[in-house]
Amino acid sequence: DTVLTQSPALAVSPGERVTISCRASESVSTGMHWYQQKPGQQPKLLIYGASNLESGVPARFSGSGSGTDFTLTIDPVEADDTATYFCQQSWNDPTFGGGTKLELK
Amino acid sequence: EVQLVESGGGLVQPGRSLKLSCAASGFTFSDYAMAWVRQAPKKGLEWVATIIYDGSSTYYRDSVKGRFTISRDNAKSTLYLQMDSLRSEDTATYYCARLGYYSADGWFAYWGQGTLVTVSS
Numbered sequence: 001d002t003v004l005t006q007s008p009a010l011a012v013s014p015g016e017r018v019t020i021s022c023r024a025s026e027s028v029s030t031g032m033h034w035y036q037q038k039p040g041q042q043p044k045l046l047i048y049g050a051s052n053l054e055s056g057v058p059a060r061f062s063g064s065g066s067g068t069d070f071t072l073t074i075d076p077v078e079a080d081d082t083a084t085y086f087c088q089q090s091w092n093d094p095t096f097g098g099g100t101k102l103e104l105k
Numbered sequence: 106e107v108q109l110v111e112s113g114g115g116l117v118q119p120g121r122s123l124k125l126s127c128a129a130s131g132f133t134f135s136d137y138a139m140a141w142v143r144q145a146p147k148k149g150l151e152w153v154a155t156i157i158y159d160g161s162s163t164y165y166r167d168s169v170k171g172r173f174t175i176s177r178d179n180a181k182s183t184l185y186l187q188m189d190s191l192r193s194e195d196t197a198t199y200y201c202a203r204l205g206y207y208s209a210d211g212w213f214a215y216w217g218q219g220t221l222v223t224v225s226s
Contacts, residue, residue, distance in 0.1 A: 033212035035150075042200055042216040043150065054214070086150055090210045093166065094140075094152035 002026055002089050004097035011103045017075035020100045022087035024068045031091040032070045034063055037099075038083045046085075047072060079104055107131040107215045109201045114220030117191055127184040127201030127217055134182035135159070138204040140213060141175060141186045143197035143222075153199070154186065158207040168194075191224045198222075 003025040012018045022032065030050040035043040045054045047063035050070060062073045074081055082104050087097040113125040125141070141153040154175040155164045163175050174187040184201055198221050202213035 031210070035213075042218055043213070044216070045212060045214050048205060048212040048214075088150070088212065090212060093164065094142075094155075096150040096152070098149050 002028060002092050002095050004087050004089060004095055006085075006087060006097035006100045008098065009101040009103065011105050012077050013105045014079055015076045017073065018077050018102065020072040020074075020085050020102070022065075022070045022072070022097050024070070024089055027067045028089040028091035030066050031089055032063075032065065033088045033090065034061075034072045035086045035088065036081075036083045037086065043086065074102075077102075077104065107203065109203065109215060109217035111199065111201050111217045111220040114199065114222045116223045116225065118226050119192060119224055121191055122187070122189045123191060123222060124188070125186040125199055125201075125220060125222070129182045129184065129201075129203070132203070134177075135179040136207060138207055138209050138211075139175075139177060139184045140202045140204060141184075142200045142202050142213065142216075143195075144200070144219070145194075145197040148197075151197070155204070155209045156184070157209050162209065164209050188222070191222075193224050196222060196224045 005023045032050045034047040037043040051063045084099045084101045108130045110128045138157045140155040156175045172190045176185045198219040200219045201217040203215040205211040205214045
């Protein structure tokens, strides 16, 4: 299985720029996607194909990367962005990263 | 508006069976691959199984192969997951998800609200 590694938690202030990283154990080309999950809710797609913004998602969210290293950027961060963010690869059988919990100061 | 509504979860004893359903609406169900993804309490997301748009191909994670069966009824716009020989480690919220297009690879574009399956004696 392709293992995806994410930092467990981040804390930022509203209005700042935050980058959430995801590293794959092998190349997944651009088959990387990002989700936001708020407590008690289902995940929501933010970015697909590494850098494509899902319809209806604010332009504050962006994605980049290819191969093994990927980044989700939120700029500027708003209070409503408090959530856990997961990466997922689709190059092989789908796997997810462990999630990065974003907290606002 | 895309809607995915899961049902069928509950408390079940180890070794027993359970069948989940997912009623889809708001899109042409037969055009898209569908999947089940689960999340153990306070844990991360784990892909379980995928079925392509016409049901002709299915894919499973190793730990459920031979125990779980994914299927679909395109006439009823409904996805199923038959779970046999359940184990305690299958305890999780099971989400129904629609993929981005007809084939099995790709992203999970829409998710249901989930149904909780608890395997315990």
